[in-house]
Amino acid sequence: DGGITQSPKYLFRKEGQNVTLSCEQNLNHDAMYWYRQDPGQGLRLIYYSQIVNDFQKGDIAEGYSVSREKKESFPLTVTSAQKNPTAFYLCASSIGQNTDTQYFGPGTRLTVL
Amino acid sequence: QQQVKQSPQSLIVQKGGISIINCAYENTAFDYFPWYQQFPGKGPALLIAIRPDVSEKKEGRFTISFNKSAKQFSLHIMDSQPGDSATYFCAASKSGGSNYKLTFGKGTLLTVNP
Secondary structure: OOOEEEEOOEEEEOOOOOEEEEEEEOOOOOEEEEEEEEOOOEEEEEEEEEEOOEEEEOOOOOOEEEOOOEOOEOOEEEOOOOOOOOEEEEEEEEOOOOOOOOEEOOOEEEEEO | OOOEEEEOOEEEEEOOOOEEEEEEEOOOOOOEEEEEEEOOOOOOEEEEEEOOOOOEEEEOOEEEEEEOOOOEEEEEEOOOOHHHOEEEEEEEEOOOOOOOOOEEOOOEEEEEEO
């Protein structure tokens, strides 16, 4: 089956700890994205990557970091600098340049205690 | 600055009725307007999308109407069913340069009563 996988589905961490969320795709897509979803706020872009070894900040990048060492993987680290990390995190991918359709993974719900 | 404004926040419709969700955008460079459907605890899924060279696009019970001069677009769900109950997001993007960046509305929670 082709698609985007995110793991784990639920994640709990203590305040002050860094945590890494996994995102893998086997769609052979060049571009990948991370969004944060909060109730009533829609989806806000954290980081995106157009090609391997390149990524750009989105609208709310502070307190987050990413890497893109492989085409199929785009992990997101939520650092202790993120002031309000509890949220639903969504990873997405698209074929690449000049293709707008983004396909989303099932999401990871992060709760910081 | 909210570039895509979506209304209403929530909508309750009877089975068989028409659901209408509206979005307005500010950036005239936007040229791609998708609608996503999201069920609780799941990721959004592309429902239907339109480009400004047409004023309407229909796929089954779902229709996008687009008004370029008013900078507005809307989603119409005909013969609404309880299975359509979900959160719907409109979005917009522009091609070229950072064309990857979709700007989303804040979502509409649709409830279709049986």
